[in-house]
Amino acid sequence: MLASFNWLKEFVKINQDVQTFGDTLTMSGTKVETINPVNEKVRGIVTGKIIEMKKHPNADRLYLCTVDFGNNKTLPIVTNAQNVFEGAIVPVALDGAIIDTGTEIKASKVRDVQSEGMMCSVKEMGLNISLFNKEATNKVYIFPKDTEIGADVRKLFWVDDQVIDIELTANRGDCQSIYGIAKEAAAALNQPIKPVELYQPSKETNSEIENYLQVEVKDNHCKRYTAKVLKVNKIEPSPIWMQRKLLNSGVRPINNIVDVTNYVMIELGQPLHAFDYDHIGTKKIVVDRVQDPNFTTLDGEKRKIDDQMMMITNGEKPIAIAGIMGGLNSEITEQTQYMVLESAFFDKTSIRTTSRKLGLRTEASSRYEKGLYVDLCKMASLRATYLLEKIGACTAVPGFIDIYPHPEEKFSITVDCQWINQYLGIHISKEDIIAILKRLFLEVDALEDEKIKVTIPNDRQDLRIREDIAEEVARIYGYDKIPNTLMKGSTLIGHKTDAQKYQEQVENLLIGAGFYQTMTTSFTSQKIIESMRLQDSELPVKILNPLGEDTSIMRFTLAGQQLELISMNYNRKNPKGRFFEIASTYHVNPNPDELPIQKKHLVLSTYHDGDFYDLKGVIEMLFRHQNVRFEAGGRELYHPGRKAVITANGKEIGDFGEIHPVVAKQLSLPKRVYLAELDFDAMIEMNAGYTAKFKSLPKYPASQRDIAVVVDLDVPAIKVEDVIDRHRGDIIESVKLFDIYQGEQIPENKKSLAYTITFRHADRTLKDREINKVMDAIVSELQNELHAQLRDE
Numbered sequence: 001m002l003a004s005f006n007w008l009k010e011f012v013k014i015n016q017d018v019q020t021f022g023d024t025l026t027m028s029g030t031k032v033e034t035i036n037p038v039n040e041k042v043r044g045i046v047t048g049k050i051i052e053m054k055k056h057p058n059a060d061r062l063y064l065c066t067v068d069f070g071n072n073k074t075l076p077i078v079t080n081a082q083n084v085f086e087g088a089i090v091p092v093a094l095d096g097a098i099i100d101t102g103t104e105i106k107a108s109k110v111r112d113v114q115s116e117g118m119m120c121s122v123k124e125m126g127l128n129i130s131l132f133n134k135e136a137t138n139k140v141y142i143f144p145k146d147t148e149i150g151a152d153v154r155k156l157f158w159v160d161d162q163v164i165d166i167e168l169t170a171n172r173g174d175c176q177s178i179y180g181i182a183k184e185a186a187a188a189l190n191q192p193i194k195p196v197e198l199y200q201p202s203k204e205t206n207s208e209i210e211n212y213l214q215v216e217v218k219d220n221h222c223k224r225y226t227a228k229v230l231k232v233n234k235i236e237p238s239p240i241w242m243q244r245k246l247l248n249s250g251v252r253p254i255n256n257i258v259d260v261t262n263y264v265m266i267e268l269g270q271p272l273h274a275f276d277y278d279h280i281g282t283k284k285i286v287v288d289r290v291q292d293p294n295f296t297t298l299d300g301e302k303r304k305i306d307d308q309m310m311m312i313t314n315g316e317k318p319i320a321i322a323g324i325m326g327g328l329n330s331e332i333t334e335q336t337q338y339m340v341l342e343s344a345f346f347d348k349t350s351i352r353t354t355s356r357k358l359g360l361r362t363e364a365s366s367r368y369e370k371g372l373y374v375d376l377c378k379m380a381s382l383r384a385t386y387l388l389e390k391i392g393a394c395t396a397v398p399g400f401i402d403i404y405p406h407p408e409e410k411f412s413i414t415v416d417c418q419w420i421n422q423y424l425g426i427h428i429s430k431e432d433i434i435a436i437l438k439r440l441f442l443e444v445d446a447l448e449d450e451k452i453k454v455t456i457p458n459d460r461q462d463l464r465i466r467e468d469i470a471e472e473v474a475r476i477y478g479y480d481k482i483p484n485t486l487m488k489g490s491t492l493i494g495h496k497t498d499a500q501k502y503q504e505q506v507e508n509l510l511i512g513a514g515f516y517q518t519m520t521t522s523f524t525s526q527k528i529i530e531s532m533r534l535q536d537s538e539l540p541v542k543i544l545n546p547l548g549e550d551t552s553i554m555r556f557t558l559a560g561q562q563l564e565l566i567s568m569n570y571n572r573k574n575p576k577g578r579f580f581e582i583a584s585t586y587h588v589n590p591n592p593d594e595l596p597i598q599k600k601h602l603v604l605s606t607y608h609d610g611d612f613y614d615l616k617g618v619i620e621m622l623f624r625h626q627n628v629r630f631e632a633g634g635r636e637l638y639h640p641g642r643k644a645v646i647t648a649n650g651k652e653i654g655d656f657g658e659i660h661p662v663v664a665k666q667l668s669l670p671k672r673v674y675l676a677e678l679d680f681d682a683m684i685e686m687n688a689g690y691t692a693k694f695k696s697l698p699k700y701p702a703s704q705r706d707i708a709v710v711v712d713l714d715v716p717a718i719k720v721e722d723v724i725d726r727h728r729g730d731i732i733e734s735v736k737l738f739d740i741y742q743g744e745q746i747p748e749n750k751k752s753l754a755y756t757i758t759f760r761h762a763d764r765t766l767k768d769r770e771i772n773k774v775m776d777a778i779v780s781e782l783q784n785e786l787h788a789q790l791r792d793e
Helices: 018-027 134-138 178-189 240-247 256-268 348-358 363-368 376-390 417-424 431-440 466-477 498-512 527-531 558-571 612-622 661-666 682-687 717-725 768-786
Strands: 001-003 031-037 043-055 063-068 073-077 091-098 108-110 111-113 117-118 162-167 214-217 221-232 274-275 284-289 292-296 302-305 310-313 318-321 338-346 394-396 401-403 409-416 442-445 449-456 576-588 595-605 626-634 638-648 653-660 671-681 703-712 732-739 750-759
Touching: 001 178, 018 031, 018 134, 018 178, 043 073, 043 394, 043 612, 043 671, 063 409, 073 111, 073 117, 091 363, 111 717, 178 256, 214 221, 214 401, 221 284, 256 274, 256 363, 256 376, 256 466, 274 318, 284 338, 292 310, 292 318, 292 498, 302 318, 310 348, 338 348, 338 376, 348 363, 348 401, 376 394, 394 612, 409 417, 417 431, 417 466, 431 442, 442 527, 498 612, 558 576, 558 595, 595 612, 595 653, 595 682, 612 626, 612 638, 612 653, 612 671, 626 717, 638 671, 638 682, 671 682, 703 768, 717 732, 717 768
Parallel strands: 214 284
Antiparallel strands: 001 162, 031 162, 043 063, 043 091, 063 073, 091 117, 108 111, 221 338, 221 394, 221 401, 274 338, 284 310, 292 302, 310 318, 409 449, 442 449, 576 595, 595 671, 626 638, 638 653, 653 671, 703 750, 732 750
């Protein structure tokens, strides 16, 4: 919210400089973000009226103007401006003046003719050129014909003003206006506030509006609708005093009609809309829901309107999107003779929904979305009517339409002053609390004992419970005056869940293994998914209102952010890295009415710090209490010959491998990058209730047998181990692969796998015949199932 310091001072007496005032507002709960001067350099530019204009005697494109500055002061000014004329009131930088660039203007001779200064454009006056049309920025600015001559432009156009940028919380819709901020300032400074001047309907002797217009509200999302009909006298630029306030609020002046509606919206916070009465087409306005696939708004864009959007219609067709933007078919033009001024209260949720559907957000819609209050409708309409008559733009047609079927009742809160003191940790009297609340424009009645009844005005929708009242007291009393105290309350012994404990164990284990823990965003892009060759693996969860294309979907894998992290480290010359992250992934819910499915994953990644088998060893360490297996397979993300699917206790739990060369090239990765992604929720479930068990050292000796078998090259070692495991019984203690060989003694397309099998029984010493029996069974099954042959050498 931009607030002009000069404008605020019209409502509240402020005896502080702007910096001190900003601190005062902030300490009272209205946070000031920045304070920016309009322009600190510009000096010495004044208004002058051209009373004579003739060709320069020594130049074809120059003019010699005699300019009147009032008080019998006339000076010659040479200019090349083509838009000036006799009678024009223009800004002139006289001798010694400073323009926006910091350049000092000097009187001088131009082609042997004396010139006492320079005519200025809006830029040279130090104004924001983005708020003016191209003609005003490129040419000498022409003031309205009633502008005072000899006036200091710095004061006339409020170039000396300070613009205060205020951060508003979502619950303070009452502060999204100059008058709302002025009320906060009045409360903070303990000063009265000047009332807003309104049109007085009491001066009207009769009502004629019924002859012009009828209003019907069919949509219950419009709680109040007011309308005023006015005869348009003239459409012209608005007065300087109005333009300067709009400019310092970041709004471009257009004409007197539009400027008044914008002025009131900034001043009071209530959006208004003006319709050309004759272009409405009927003598009726109806608030309803209609469909129109080709409705054209004021910006010239065609909008697709559905029956879920609240519209302003003439009973037959739409003429405006309620609370957002008017239609081109009812726009105010130079030919407008009568206008209808709309001031209404629309439901904020309805406005927000329509705005998002249309992708159309305006100053009006943003105010409605934050929440207005219903009593403001009539006040804003009467204020605009007053201003339109004051500047001579319109004459009001007697009568006022106000559709308000269910007036809101005043809300009140009863609170104990003793409780307020105890809650805040302060000690102030009941009378002081009442005085503070009255400074905030709240009605307060003293009740028996220490209790008070606070009646909440319609504009303070944020005050609903006693804690809200206590906060109001605190912010005006002064947060800096509240003493520091230690928190009080019962101290409970907390504990971590089994899942939290397991996650902590995994994190500590990986950190001990040299991995750095990372934290990345949950958003990713379709481009990253395609770069990883995963576009066909899963449908992504799309974000309805993304911040940008790079953050348009929710991640279903942690691999993307992990590879981006490696790319960043590698390209910033970090020689090696080991990283891990435990975080959420998001998956499409089969039920479209429910939220996406959220799962927790663990990702591990390395580059230039170990190879495929090092990462495999880390994974085996994580699953040291489970039966973990690795089989060829995995996503397209990995190298086709260097990837594996991981299963634990018979359940697939993830995959790992070397990143595919194509992916590595697209993401600017090192040549060898290894990554593993695991279902961490499944890992937690596997370890639920796990407790370490200890057993005594074996009393009986072990026996070992070595076995070397020749199998087809495409038979994985795990298949051989599966056969051996089936005969484990209670005598096989361990199986270890100790050699893989291909060479001269092995046939082509074959390989030799050599294992050491350790036998031991817990209660006795094994005999050779028991071991031989198991070995024979293993050999027989390997031959039958895998077509394996014993290797003689």
